[in-house]
Amino acid sequence: MNTKAIYAACLFAALNICTLAARAEAADVTAKTYTYGTHLDIKKVLSLKQDATPSCGIVNAQMTYLDSHNKTQVLDYSKFADGCTTDN
Template identity: 45%
Template structure:
């Protein structure tokens, strides 16, 4: 068995999987504007990058629509600040 070929094949397989998942993530996210109707049957997850900071943060909503297709919505929102109103 040639170890160099095995290592090279493994390396390219990992790169290919990483590139595919990054492309799938980009394609799954949709753009909306105020008043856009969203077909949400079940929320899978909601995450934001607030890290405890106050202000406007980026957030991601992952949900299933009425046909069971998983979709992703990126949006901005006010952070959930734990230190409001003193």
């Protein structure tokens, strides 16, 4: 094996270890439910999800984000479905 192949294998192994560590950290996060007045410390939004619905109405949604200490947080909240853009 040449040195480039060894370096590539080491880099691949290190990236896999980092990915596993990030997944383990994210699995330990429990979702908090938003209520009026909840203090939000959002540095960066990582993902937004919502229940699928074919019609306009209120749906459950979830936001995963990093706070100012770079800790992953999950917030559950309610919102109007994305299909409500043309409805009043």
